[in-house]
Amino acid sequence: MKMLFSVGGMSCASCAAHVEKAVSAVPGVSKVSVNLLRDNxxxxxxxxxxxxxAIVAAVVAAGYxxxxxxxxxxxxxxxxxxxxxxxxxxxVGRRLVWSAVFLIPLGVIGMWLHxxxxxxxxxxxxxxxxNRGYFIGGGRQLLKLSPNxxxxxxxxxxxxxxxxxFVFDRGMLYxxxxxxxxxxxxxxxxxxxxxxxxxxxxxxxxLKIAPSAATVERDGKKIEIPAGELAVGDIVIVRPGTTVPAxxxxxxxxxxxxxSALTGESMPVEKHCGDQLxxxxxNTTGFFKFRAERVGGDTTFSQIVRxxxxxxxSKAPIAKLADRVSAVFVPAxxxxxxxxxxxxxMNDGALYDAVSAAIAVLVVSCPCALGLATPVxxxxxxxxxxxxxxxxxxxxxxxxLHKVSTAVVDKTGTxxxxxxxxxxxxxxxxxxRVELLRIAAALEVFSEHPLxxxxxEKAAAEKLDGGLTVSNFRSVTxxxxxxxxxxxxxxxxxxxxxxxxxxxxxNLRRWGRTLAENGKTPIYFSRGGxPLGVIGxxxxxxxxxxxxxxxxxxxxxxxxxxxGDNRTTAGAVGRECGVDRIVADVLPDQKAGVIGxxxxxxxxxxxxxxxxxxxxxxxxxxxxxxxxxxxxxxxxAADVVLVKNSLASAVTAVELSRAVIRNVRENLFxxxxxxxxxxxxxxxxxxxxxxxxxxxxxxxxCVVGNALRLRRFGARKNAKAGA
Numbered sequence: 001m002k003m004l005f006s007v008g009g010m011s012c013a014s015c016a017a018h019v020e021k022a023v024s025a026v027p028g029v030s031k032v033s034v035n036l037l038r039d040n041x042x043x044x045x046x047x048x049x050x051x052x053x054a055i056v057a058a059v060v061a062a063g064y065x066x067x068x069x070x071x072x073x074x075x076x077x078x079x080x081x082x083x084x085x086x087x088x089x090x091x092v093g094r095r096l097v098w099s100a101v102f103l104i105p106l107g108v109i110g111m112w113l114h115x116x117x118x119x120x121x122x123x124x125x126x127x128x129x130x131n132r133g134y135f136i137g138g139g140r141q142l143l144k145l146s147p148n149x150x151x152x153x154x155x156x157x158x159x160x161x162x163x164x165x166f167v168f169d170r171g172m173l174y175x176x177x178x179x180x181x182x183x184x185x186x187x188x189x190x191x192x193x194x195x196x197x198x199x200x201x202x203x204x205x206x207l208k209i210a211p212s213a214a215t216v217e218r219d220g221k222k223i224e225i226p227a228g229e230l231a232v233g234d235i236v237i238v239r240p241g242t243t244v245p246a247x248x249x250x251x252x253x254x255x256x257x258x259x260s261a262l263t264g265e266s267m268p269v270e271k272h273c274g275d276q277l278x279x280x281x282x283n284t285t286g287f288f289k290f291r292a293e294r295v296g297g298d299t300t301f302s303q304i305v306r307x308x309x310x311x312x313x314s315k316a317p318i319a320k321l322a323d324r325v326s327a328v329f330v331p332a333x334x335x336x337x338x339x340x341x342x343x344x345x346m347n348d349g350a351l352y353d354a355v356s357a358a359i360a361v362l363v364v365s366c367p368c369a370l371g372l373a374t375p376v377x378x379x380x381x382x383x384x385x386x387x388x389x390x391x392x393x394x395x396x397x398x399x400x401l402h403k404v405s406t407a408v409v410d411k412t413g414t415x416x417x418x419x420x421x422x423x424x425x426x427x428x429x430x431x432x433r434v435e436l437l438r439i440a441a442a443l444e445v446f447s448e449h450p451l452x453x454x455x456x457e458k459a460a461a462e463k464l465d466g467g468l469t470v471s472n473f474r475s476v477t478x479x480x481x482x483x484x485x486x487x488x489x490x491x492x493x494x495x496x497x498x499x500x501x502x503x504x505x506x507n508l509r510r511w512g513r514t515l516a517e518n519g520k521t522p523i524y525f526s527r528g529g530x531p532l533g534v535i536g537x538x539x540x541x542x543x544x545x546x547x548x549x550x551x552x553x554x555x556x557x558x559x560x561x562x563x564g565d566n567r568t569t570a571g572a573v574g575r576e577c578g579v580d581r582i583v584a585d586v587l588p589d590q591k592a593g594v595i596g597x598x599x600x601x602x603x604x605x606x607x608x609x610x611x612x613x614x615x616x617x618x619x620x621x622x623x624x625x626x627x628x629x630x631x632x633x634x635x636x637a638a639d640v641v642l643v644k645n646s647l648a649s650a651v652t653a654v655e656l657s658r659a660v661i662r663n664v665r666e667n668l669f670x671x672x673x674x675x676x677x678x679x680x681x682x683x684x685x686x687x688x689x690x691x692x693x694x695x696x697x698x699x700x701x702c703v704v705g706n707a708l709r710l711r712r713f714g715a716r717k718n719a720k721a722g723a
Contacts, residue, residue: 002310003052005041007034008065009137012149013326013371015064018141021327022062026054033315033395036368037375041066042314063144089193095130096190099183102126103176110176117168120175124161131157131182147330149367155334156362156689157181163355172352174359181363181693188697192368192704210280210301211245217289230295238283238290246279247294255286304643307391311382316395318664319374322671329367333679337361340683356689360682364692365675366699373667376707381660384713389644390653397639401623401657405603407552407650408595408617411563411573413610414627414647416539420450422458423520424536426511434464436533440525442468443483443490447475451523454537491526498524498531508534519572538569546577548647553578555654560598562591564613588613592620608642608650625650659713667703674699 010016016034019041023032028049033042043055052068059066106123109116128135135158138150160178167173211227215237222237227245230236235251238244244257256268259281268284271277277290280301296302315323337358344354378395385392392398412418427436441459444452459465470483470490480493491498495512498505503526511534512522520538524531549559561579563570563586570584583594595617598605607614607621615637618624626638627645642649678695681687687695 001047002042002044003055004069004309005043005052005055005059005066006069007039007041007059008067010034010036010039010064010148011137012036012330012367013322014146014148014330014367015141016371017323017327018062018146018148019059019064020323022058023055026050026058029055035315035375035379036371037379038309040069042310063141063146089190092186092190092193096183096186099127099130099179099186103179103183106176106179110173117164117173117175120173121165124175124179127179127182128157128161131186134182134185147334149330152330152333152362152365152367153181153185155337156359156693159355159359159362160689163352167351174352174355177356177359177689180690181359184690184693184697185363188693188700191697192700211243214245215239215242228296230292232292232295234292234295235289236292238288240283240285240287242283244277244279244281244283244290246292247299248277248290248292250275250277250288250290253286253288255283255288258282258284304386304391307393307641308382308386311378311392311394311398314378314395316374316378316399316661316664318399318661318668319395322370322373322668325672326367326370329365329370329675333362333365336365336679336683343683344685353685357683357685359689360685360687360692361679363689364678364682364687364696366671366678366696368696368700369671369674369703370668372700372703372707373671374664376704377660377663377667377710380707380710381656381663381713384710385653385656388652388656388714389642389649390656391641391643392653393639393641397623398657399661400604401606401640401654402661403604404557404606404623404654406558406560406598406605408560408562408598408605408607408621409549409579409647409650410607410609410614410617411561411565411570412539414608415545415561415573415577416541418539418610420454420521420537421540422454422535423538423540424511424515425533426508426536427533428507428531431532434462436525436535437462438464438468439485439490439527439532440492440523440535441465442470442485443473443481443492443525446470446473446483447481451521451537452481455523455535485527488528492523495522495524498526501526501529503529503531505531507531516568517572519569539573541573541576542647544646544648548651549577549579551651552654553580555651557654562586562594562607562617564588564591589616591617595620606650606654608647610645625653656713659710663707663710667706670702670706671699 007019010019013036016036020032020034023029023041023043029043029045031044035041045055056066056068102123106120109120134150135154138148138152138154141148142151157178160174160181164174164178213224214227214230215222215224216230217235217237230246236245236248238255240255250271250273252273254270254272257271257277258268259278271288278301279294279299294300297306340361341354341358344357345351378398381398382392409415425433425437427433437459441456441464444455456465468485470485473481473483475481476493476497480491480497482489482491484490491501495505495509498508505524508524508531512524515522515534515536520536523535523537525535526532552559558581559579560581560583561570561574561577562583565584567584570582574582586594591614595605595607599622604622606623606625607617608625608627609618610627618626618637623640624638625640625642627642640653642653678687678692682692
């Protein structure tokens with residue numbers, strides 16, 4: 001079982017490491033991912049062995065607070081997070097303003113007047129009170145022997161105040177520097193809070209379209225109710241310009257629905273009676289009623305938002321190095337500060353200089369940059385993916401995908417549309433094309449065979465259906481159909497079925513052979529004793545499949561077509577798409593074995609499919625991608641869900657994965673480089689504590705700012721495509 005918990009009291013990566021360690025030790029817990037950015041924790045556990053109360057107790061024992069996120073819905077989650085982010089930024093902002101009010105005169109006195117110790121102390125006390133959270137939280141964690149960033153700030157500022165009181169009117173005071181440290185750290189917290197709010201913009205855009213109300217028919221009356229009160233089976237009325245409040249099926253009317261917020265598809269999709277609707281899409285034109293089938297937290301929209309939340313709360317393997325460092329970082333910094341003080345004093349350094357260097361070491365170190373380096377990029381990346389119709393189920397899947405060397409694609413429903421369509425119409429000499437198609441449709445309209453449906457749909461699309469009536473319809477299973485049209489016998493089916501009736505098919509045989517060689521199914525037709533022609537039917541390749549496969553090649557990825565279809569058909573589709581290798585005639589239970597062989601040969605393999613028979617292969621691959629319109633089984637087995645039914649989305653997923661991991665590496669490099677460079681400089685006395693505080697705040701903001709560049713991923717991609 002997976003459960004999200006809101007965690008309170010965390011201020012840096014060390015906090016996250018302590019919480020993870022505490023919860024991991026609880027019997028029955030198999031996996032814990034603490035997200036410092038979102039102040040939450042994703043826990044996988046065995047419900048029969050441990051409950052949410054025990055997990056909360058472990059967090060509390062570690063010195064923090066935790067609350068399970070139960071009764072979750074997209075709407076409530078969005079409101080809660082939006083309110084919390086706004087309240088957090090506002091509270092920090094007020095603290096910052098009042099700190100500055102007292103700091104300005106304190107700074108003037110401390111820097112230029114160099115006196116008035118009682119006035120300096122009086123101006124410092126309000127700043128200490130306003131920022132008491134650093135001392136309370138940091139002190140509590142020090143007592144629990146699990147110090148965090150607040151502990152460093154409290155020690156640094158507190159040491160300055162204590163030193164100033166100790167020398168009070170006998171030496172240089174540190175009141176202004178201590179107050180400046182607290183104010184600058186608070187400024188950094190405020191800017192960071194504002195920046196962090198922007199990291200969830202993609203999810204925020206989704207939440208903005210969450211339906212708030214619905215018009216339903218109950219007891220013969222039309223009433224408006226909150227969307228959260230919808231029940232399965234309700235008949236919902238949707239007018240132009242309104243949002244679909246639940247998943248369901250149209251029972252009356254039609255319209256054009258904008259699904260761009262969920263699928264990335266900019267063009268509205270025509271919807272008619274019997275068609276499926278997705279919650280949070282918008283009816284642009286038309287009027288219809290639909291029967292609600294999934295409501296509240298069960299809707300596709302809620303599941304998408306929940307999936308994005310879980311993915312952004314999970315932890316990528318690349319974060320493990322930062323986690324290991326963070327676990328010992330703060331204690332190491334405290335030891336380094338003590339060593340700095342002792343070193344200065346042993347080398348005859350002035351007390352003021354020794355205190356200054358030690359405080360600078362405490363304040364300049366930035367565990368926040370380490371802690372934010374991975375989650376901030378993962379959160380922006382998963383949110384951007386949701387905006388583009390790519391849903392990562394975990395941060396691990398997002399990371400693994402960037403190393404993919406082989407893409408295995410299913411044929412039916414993935415590379416192709418997954419349904420037969422008429423591709424060619426070859427009329428016999430003396431027979432018009434429209435005549436052949438009209439007669440064929442009149443005969444096949446009585447058949448239940450998918451190929452027959454393709455013929456009928458083609459005639460309807462060209463407005464050639466109707467006007468002809470076939471009687472005495474008969475079907476010979478696996479061979480063909482027959483009927484009477486105006487007293488003349490009409491036949492349609494396989495070549496041998498036509499030949500059995502003594503009809504010469506020389507031209508038809510030649511055309512049929514050409515169709516078969518190209519992976520298409522020929523359907524032969526005759527009227528009376530004369531041939532009418534051949535109609536070719538095939539599962540048509542999606543127009544975006546070939547460009548997508550070319551992009552895979554451009555990224556250095558080998559593409560393999562994996563299908564249970566025959567080699568001829570698979571070969572034709574493979575040649576049309578430009579794949580590198582074709583594996584055909586594979587039974588569903590053999591697909592996973594093929595994937596296993598590819599994995600053993602080296603490299604990282606992604607499997608892209610949509611059917612029940614793809615589920616084992618999706619699970620066996622390093623990364624499984626399910627086309628969103630595929631079966632629930634396939635989607636459940638996959639690591640990535642492509643909401644838009646297109647192979648191009650798979651390319652987008654890989655490109656986004658590479659961009660996110662590149663951003664994470666940049667963030668980690670900056671975080672490590674900053675600490676490795678600045679801590680020695682502070683220890684050597686080259687950084688004043690005030691400058692150290694400013695540098696520490698800037699470090700976290702730089703990491704968040706770099707991750708925010710990922711929000712332009714779609715724009716850069718489109719600009720490149722346009723060029």
